[in-house]
Amino acid sequence: MRNLIINRLKVVLVEKNRSSRWLAEQLRKDETTVSRWCTNISQPKLETLILIASLLDIDVRELLYPTKDKDK
Template identity: 40%
Template sequence: MLRIEEILKEKNISNLEFAEIMGVSPTSASAFKSGRTKPKFDTLVKMAEVLDVDIRELFYPTKGGEILNGFVQYKEKVYTINNKKDLDKLIEAIDNS
């Protein structure tokens, strides 16, 4: 359910480094990565902060599709992109310009 292992690989962070920045033992960090231990909410918040990701990025999507999350500035307007509908609005704005 959690994408911690993927995020660590993307950011080139070892299990030991992850444990150190989280302030937990390497065994606990490994248990979070493997799903053997379910972190509490405050631990998830800390993970998101130390990994510099939105907390939603820690999870695999549960309703299919990919996670869309971010902001795009186009022609002095900022578009918030959280789902396909938001992305479609941006594409429409680009197509109509």
């Protein structure tokens, strides 16, 4: 099975001038875990995405790529 790019976490962190290390510290998670989220190797739980959105002061939907093409 091919890895799907589901979250935009890496992009949003750059947009917000934040590092994965900063996020790991805020969430009290291992840096490796956050790195795996940023590279879409694994995905954070929905509750964690909501917390990340709050920390970054964004809507949680900004962390995800759309799953359907709006033009169809």
